[in-house]
Amino acid sequence: MSTEKGPNFLEEIIEEDVKNGKHGGRVLTRFPPEPNGYLHIGHAKSICVNFGLAQQFNGKTNLRFDDTNPEKEETEYVDSIKADVKWLGFEWANVFYASDYFDQIYDFAVTLINKGLAYVDDSTAEQIAALKGTPTEAGKPSPFRDRSIAENLDLFTRMKNGEFKDGEKVLRAKIDMASPNMHMRDPIIYRIKHAHHHRTGDKWCIYPMYDFAHGQSDSIEKITHSICTLEFEVHKPLYEWFIEQLEIFPSKQYEFARLNLTYTVMSKRKLLQLVNEKHVSGWDDPRMPTISAYRRRGFTPESIRNFATRVGVARRENIIDVGFLEFCVREDLNKRANRVMAVLDPVKLIITNYPEGQTEILTGENNPEAEDHGGTRELPFSRELWIEREDFMENAPKKFFRLGPGLSVRLKHAYIIKCEDFKKDADGNITEIHCSYIPESKSGSDTSGINVKGTIHWVSVPHAITVEVRLYDRLFKVEDPSSEEGDFKEYINADSLQVINNAFVEPSLKSAKPGDLFQFIRKGYFCPDTDSTTDHLVFNRTVTLKDTWAKEQKKD
């Protein structure tokens, strides 16, 4: 049986359209973010869907900024969105802005008025809401619904000319106040906003609503497949109504279920709250589900693209286990991250039979998983080493393959050692571990004939570099914070960030810089943070290694 998955429903639709020669077989999609925040992993999926589908069918994709609400939008966001899309590895055919089309959209509105299909309403927001009815109750017509075309034309022109204050008038499409679809009950299509727009400046004081800008922009660009998330499904009849009445290019809208991830929140509003209320350090705090945060945390674009592809596209609600994202990043990093040694919780180990003051240079393979094993690096070794505190137990259980009185382990890339003694302070904390080493057991030229179960990592005390390490855990304590009782912020995980100020890493890391990817052997994948300076390196833990030992211990 084939391991290939069948096509998803969007691929089926497009394949059918191409086969039937619709639009001459042309495929043009678009990714249409509003520049009012940073992109998150849900957008990454949407980007992969839109750009990916176009690539599959020899089509193209536009990046279009849906900038019809000047009060919320900023150039800063435009720049970050472009950077994120590029980082993910996609190239847009064109960058457009809904604001590029304000003149055309204005003309569309005039066309509608001339056809008797739009009117200026002087009602307040409250009055309009009151007459709108409810999902189970029909709405009632506005007293301004039957204004003459001439009057509407005059009023709309004056709206445009700035003769009215914000909220004083709106332009509404004249459709059906009794429609079971609330969006068809004479939707507002233009509102007055005397606001500065990040691109059009003060040229306009009226701005089209989403429903009168998005589909129109699609149509102007001759988008063939306008793909969005499920919550826009109820807008579709309106989308089509405008295209029909305006007799413009028939773009078609298709919807898929948005991505949800466990242990995080995905709405821009909630993410903004986390930033504003300082629960995180910013949009790119490595605990955030934003693309910029994942980048900073050491995720690769390949792993995110792979993730987006593998979760699939469908129309049912879903919540993906964040463990699956972690699997995707580990899978990629396993092949490309160089292995290095870092001790995060150090305790001193002294090799009693190793000459004082002696240093020897050992060779370490960089990545056993890479094609050429990633080359090698030099590792200084000496009498005093830092090892992980958890790699020693005074009373070791039988399956503990590490150090303890009388136990032997191999020091990675170095020698086999045997624990002879240890020292404790008054509180019972281990302060020093004394071992002897076996000179014939040197890695690569071992003639000792001794086999040990465990291998541990280490850093030579005189050669160690002191660094800061930031360990991240899930931002929330519950799988789906949004579906819990009360405020989602009550479920924030207080221990989502653990900072280690005095970790030791091997000297080869001296010139590490943001963008480099490492595996700290036995500890996880790490990358230099953008806060790093030449004197002070800061590492982010991208993701832990799979840890079956920790799991085993939890069981007991």
Added chain:
RNA sequence: UGACCGAUGGUGUAAUGGUAACACUGCAGAUUUUGGUUCUGCCUUUCAAGGUUCGAAUCCUUGUCGGUCAACCA
């Protein structure tokens, strides 16, 4: 007490009227100078009831459950 959409293992996604499969997770084992990786095996699935059919996850009916919709947001 509306309209629309959806329902396949723990989580996702396939199977397009013809043997319910793939990945992740979980469990067991092998390999391993990372308790990593790799490899092997195992567990677990069609919301319910009717109907159509030689045959239904798929089509029809009804029900149940879930989602979306009442911003001058997108």
